[in-house]
Amino acid sequence: MTLNRNTFAPMRALGRGALAVLLLALIALQPARASEPEVQTIWRLLDYVAVDYPGAVSGGKIISPAEYAEMTEFAAQVETRLKRLPQKTAKPNLVARAATLRQSIAAKSAPATVEEQSRGLAEALLGSYPVPLAPRSAPDLARGAKLYAENCSMCHGATGAGNGPGAAGLDPPPIAFTDAARARERSLFALYQVISQGLEGTSMASFEDLPDGDRWALSFYVGSLAFPESSQTSGGQIWDRDAPVRTAIPDLATLVAKTPAQLARELGDGKAGPVTAFLRRQPEVVVAKPAGSLALSRQRLEASLKAYAAGDRGAASDLALSAYLDGFEPVEPVLAARDPDLMAKIELAMGDLRSAIGKGRPIAEVEAANAEVARLFVEAEAALAPERASASSSFLGAFGVLLREGLEALLIVIAMMAFLRKTGRTDVMGYVHGGWVSALAAGGLTWFVATYFIGVSGASRELTEGFGSLFAAIILISIGIWMHGKSNAEAWQRYIKEKISAALSRRSAWFLFGLTFLVVYREVFETILFYAAIWAQGNGGAMLAGAATAASLLGLIAWAMLRYSARLPITQFFAWSAALIAVLAVVLAGKGIGGLQEAGLLGVTPLAEFPRIPMLGVYPTAQTLVAQLAAAIVLVAGFWFNRASAPRAT
Numbered sequence: 001m002t003l004n005r006n007t008f009a010p011m012r013a014l015g016r017g018a019l020a021v022l023l024l025a026l027i028a029l030q031p032a033r034a035s036e037p038e039v040q041t042i043w044r045l046l047d048y049v050a051v052d053y054p055g056a057v058s059g060g061k062i063i064s065p066a067e068y069a070e071m072t073e074f075a076a077q078v079e080t081r082l083k084r085l086p087q088k089t090a091k092p093n094l095v096a097r098a099a100t101l102r103q104s105i106a107a108k109s110a111p112a113t114v115e116e117q118s119r120g121l122a123e124a125l126l127g128s129y130p131v132p133l134a135p136r137s138a139p140d141l142a143r144g145a146k147l148y149a150e151n152c153s154m155c156h157g158a159t160g161a162g163n164g165p166g167a168a169g170l171d172p173p174p175i176a177f178t179d180a181a182r183a184r185e186r187s188l189f190a191l192y193q194v195i196s197q198g199l200e201g202t203s204m205a206s207f208e209d210l211p212d213g214d215r216w217a218l219s220f221y222v223g224s225l226a227f228p229e230s231s232q233t234s235g236g237q238i239w240d241r242d243a244p245v246r247t248a249i250p251d252l253a254t255l256v257a258k259t260p261a262q263l264a265r266e267l268g269d270g271k272a273g274p275v276t277a278f279l280r281r282q283p284e285v286v287v288a289k290p291a292g293s294l295a296l297s298r299q300r301l302e303a304s305l306k307a308y309a310a311g312d313r314g315a316a317s318d319l320a321l322s323a324y325l326d327g328f329e330p331v332e333p334v335l336a337a338r339d340p341d342l343m344a345k346i347e348l349a350m351g352d353l354r355s356a357i358g359k360g361r362p363i364a365e366v367e368a369a370n371a372e373v374a375r376l377f378v379e380a381e382a383a384l385a386p387e388r389a390s391a392s393s394s395f396l397g398a399f400g401v402l403l404r405e406g407l408e409a410l411l412i413v414i415a416m417m418a419f420l421r422k423t424g425r426t427d428v429m430g431y432v433h434g435g436w437v438s439a440l441a442a443g444g445l446t447w448f449v450a451t452y453f454i455g456v457s458g459a460s461r462e463l464t465e466g467f468g469s470l471f472a473a474i475i476l477i478s479i480g481i482w483m484h485g486k487s488n489a490e491a492w493q494r495y496i497k498e499k500i501s502a503a504l505s506r507r508s509a510w511f512l513f514g515l516t517f518l519v520v521y522r523e524v525f526e527t528i529l530f531y532a533a534i535w536a537q538g539n540g541g542a543m544l545a546g547a548a549t550a551a552s553l554l555g556l557i558a559w560a561m562l563r564y565s566a567r568l569p570i571t572q573f574f575a576w577s578a579a580l581i582a583v584l585a586v587v588l589a590g591k592g593i594g595g596l597q598e599a600g601l602l603g604v605t606p607l608a609e610f611p612r613i614p615m616l617g618v619y620p621t622a623q624t625l626v627a628q629l630a631a632a633i634v635l636v637a638g639f640w641f642n643r644a645s646a647p648r649a650t
Contacts, residue, residue, distance in 0.1 A: 037197075038081055038084065038085060039085065039125060039126075039129045041081060041193075042078055042081050042082060043122050043125060043189075043193065044190065044197065045078050045081075046119075046121055046122040046125070047118070047122060047186070047187070047193070048074060048190075048199075049074050049075060049078075049101070049105075049114065050114070050115045050119050050185065051182065051185045051186055051190075052070070052071065053067075053105070053114045053115065053118075054111040054115075055067050056071050057071075057105075057108050057109075057114075060108050060109075060110075061108065062108065066172075070201065071105050072102075072106070075098070075101050075102040076102060078098045078101065078121075079098040079099055079101075079102055082095050082098050082125075083095055088128055088129070088314075088318060089315070089317060089318055090124070090127075090128040090312070090315040090318045090319075091128070092314070093124070093314060093315050094121065094124060094128065094315075097117070097120070097121045097124065098121060101117045101118060104117060115185075124303070124307075124315060127300060127304075127319045128315065128318045128319070128322075130322055134189075134252040134253040134255075134256050134257075135212070135256075136213075137213075138283045139216040139217040139219070139220045139283055140217050141217065141220060141221055141281055143213075143214065143217045144214075144217035144218045144219075144221030144222070145221050147210070147214055147217065147218045147221075148160075148218060148221050148222065151207065152218075152222070155167050155170065155174040155203065156176075156177060157174075157176075159178060159225070160176065160177035160178050160222065160225035160226075161176050161177075161178045162175055162176035162178075162179075170203050174203070174204075177222050177223075177225040177226060178225050178226050180226045180227075183223070183226030184259065184260045184261045185259055185260075185261050186223070186259060187256060187257055187258060187259045188220060188223045188256040188257075189219075189257050191222055191223050192215055192216060192219040192256070195207050195210075195215050195218055195219055196208050196215055219256075220280055220281075220283060223280050224277065224280040224281050227260075227276050227277035227280065228277060229277065229281070231273060231277045232274065232277040232278040232281050233278075234274045235273075235274030235275045235276070235277050235278025235279070236278045236282070238271050238274055238275055239275060239278055239279070242271070244267075245267060248263070248266050249263075249279065249286055250286070250295040251286055251295055251296075252286055253295070254286075254295055254296075255279055255280075255286050260272055260273070260276045263275065263276060294327055294328065294331065294377045294380060294381055294384075295327075297323040297324070297327025297328050297377055298323075298327075298374060298377060300319045300320070300323035300327060301319075301320065301323045301370055301373060303319045304316045304317075304319035304357070304370065305366065307319060308357060308366050313357060313358075313360060316357050316366075317354060317357045317358060320350070320353055320354050320357055321354060323350070323373075324350045328346060328377075328380075331384060334384060335380055335383060335384060336397070336401075338383050338384070339380075339383045342376065342379055342380060342383055343380075344612050344614075345376055346373070346376045346377070347612075348606070348612065348620065349369070349372050349376055352372075352606050353366070353369040353372075354604050355604045355605060392542070394543045394546065395543065395545055395546040395549075396546065397546065398531065398542070398544070398545075398546030398547045398550070399546035399547070399550045400546075401527055401531065401550075402546070402547050402550035402551065402554070403553060404615060405523040405524075406523060406527070406550065406551075406554045407554065407557070408519070408584065408587070408588075409519050409520045409523040410554055411580060411584060412515075412516075412519045413432065413435075413436055413516055413519070413520065414561045414562060415580060415581060416432050416516065417429065417432055418561070418562060420432065421562075428512065431510065431513040432512050432513070432516050434513055435512065435513040435514065435516025435517040436516050436517070438513075438517050439517045439518075439521040439524055440524060442521055442524070443521060443524030443525060443528055477582075477585045477631060477635055477638075531543065578639075582639075585631055585635065586617065586628050586631045586635070587615075587617035587628075588617060589628050589630070590616070590618055590619060590624045590625075590628045592627070593621075593623050593624045594614075594617065594621070594624050597621060597623060597624070602623055604623070605621055605622035605623060606620060606621055607620045607625070610625075
């Protein structure tokens with residue numbers, strides 16, 4: 001075998017492919033963003049139909065031709081827009097339900113029927129195509145009042161009664177925000193959507209140029225006008241003493257999603273009105289805690305079970321996946337730091353539930369799996385309670401995350417650096433350093449963009465990690481086999497040292513840059529998400545101390561590896577490096593498949609009683625084990641071929 005420029009050709013091709021896929025994975029940071037405005041528009045139309053249809057039809061007769069024409073148009077738009085959404089398993093069911101809604105309006109059905117169909121379709125839509133439902137923090141009502149006076153009072157009036165000086169001649173007239181009957185049927189999220197996008201066919205313009213926080217502040221202020229300020233005192237007393245009320249509204253997402261009418265059905269009219277008046281003026285009391293999104297998970301689990309019972313397996317599967325990705329995934333880093341065993345149980349139970357749904361198991365079995373997940377969520381809420389946060393848990397969480405995630409990347413980077421030193425090619429060491437430095441910078445940019453511009457969804461996270469792990473594994477398998485082949489004969493090693501300059505062309509050096517970037521960015525991406533969640537719990541000093549301790553330990557490991565590798569004979573170095581890289585390739589193969597399973601891209605076939613060792617990429621599913629077994633077989637076959645062909649190479 002002769003070493004020349006073509007020796008690294010397969011690896012260069014893999015490197016280019018991996019970088020291309022990495023770009024696609026980065027684009028996948030927000031896979032649903034392209035359809036998000038469309039989903040929001042559909043939701044807004046459905047909300048408008050649910051609220052305004054009683055003003056168009058009563059007793060099977062049209063009482064307002066203009067309103068009825070609008071309802072007919074909106075229902076048709078809902079159906080048309082749903083057909084344009086990205087394909088998902090639940091999409092045909094959503095389109096069918098939209099057709100049913102349109103037919104009900106055409107038949108002049110009872111308002112209660114149309115409202116139920118509209119609300120149900122809107123809930124199912126958000127279950128299958130999740131969009132942001134709540135502000136990042138408690139809105140500023142004083143800011144909302146100022147914005148209202150500047151932008152809205154001219155038409156809607158100083159008090160929101162719809163009688164401003166600019167209202168004359170407007171058709172339809174401006175909405176009276178003080179209309180209690182109408183306000184009972186309108187959620188804060190619906191107000192936010194109208195403020196953000198405007199309302200076609202009316203004089204209501206879009207205020208999308210306002211910052212997101214301002215639009216939410218305006219929504220909360222407007223949404224409070226129909227509920228007397230005087231009743232917020234009694235609402236606050238009910239909130240403080242009535243635990244079931246606090247359970248019904250655990251976070252901002254629930255507060256902005258529920259209409260006062262829905263709250264009245266859950267809590268009774270005597271409580272719903274005052275509590276609404278209180279919470280819409282003092283939303284800071286329900287600012288989402290770490291366990292807050294688990295309420296969303298429970299809602300999605302309930303909706304999933306209903307969909308499965310109704311025979312819609314596709315919607316049930318999407319809702320179960322959303323319960324994990326949009327509810328549990330955001331709190332997973334904190335739970336992993338506080339109770340890793342419980343986190344593992346939840347992931348396993350969620351996999352069992354999705355598997356049962358996918359296989360069409362009997363309803364009793366799916367119901368039992370659903371109940372088990374819900375039970376574990378109750379335990380998670382206790383583990384995530386604020387009183388469980390401590391300096392020691394933040395320190396240990398930050399230390400463990402960085403050590404675990406950093407060690408994988410460190411082993412690969414140090415192996416490449418040692419390889420270059422052993423072969424006398426320190427002149428291209430800058431490409432390796434450039435790769436990991438660029439990965440750190442890209443990680444910082446990811447954090448900034450995810451914090452201030454977009455939200456990194458659970459699916460985006462798992463897809464990025466999954467694809468990144470898989471393609472790193474593919475490249476490492478190639479490198480591992482190549483390195484093993486260079487460990488068989490001393491004469492061959494001397495030839496490598498003589499010819500390595502020709503082999504490591506500039507393109508090969510860029511390949512090293514790409515590989516370093518890929519493996520380090522994957523770990524940085526994961527670490528950033530974990531650290532952001534831990535930081536939100538407070539104890540920032542303890543978290544930074546944990547990170548610094550882990551970084552120091554990683555530095556010590558790197559120094560020891562480089563020093564020890566320098567003393568190894570080159571044949572032993574290649575042999576040990578090949579073994580290390582082979583192990584890491586098998587680990588990443590399991591992690592990659594596991595990430596794609598959690599994102600819902602691959603199915604889940606649970607293996608009962610099989611151990612779960614995330615650090616080794618071992619998960620109790622058939623798919624991850626098959627992937628790791630396949631990687632191991634390829635490596636063993638490559639190593640065997642190297643040994644078989646060693647005499648010819650010598």
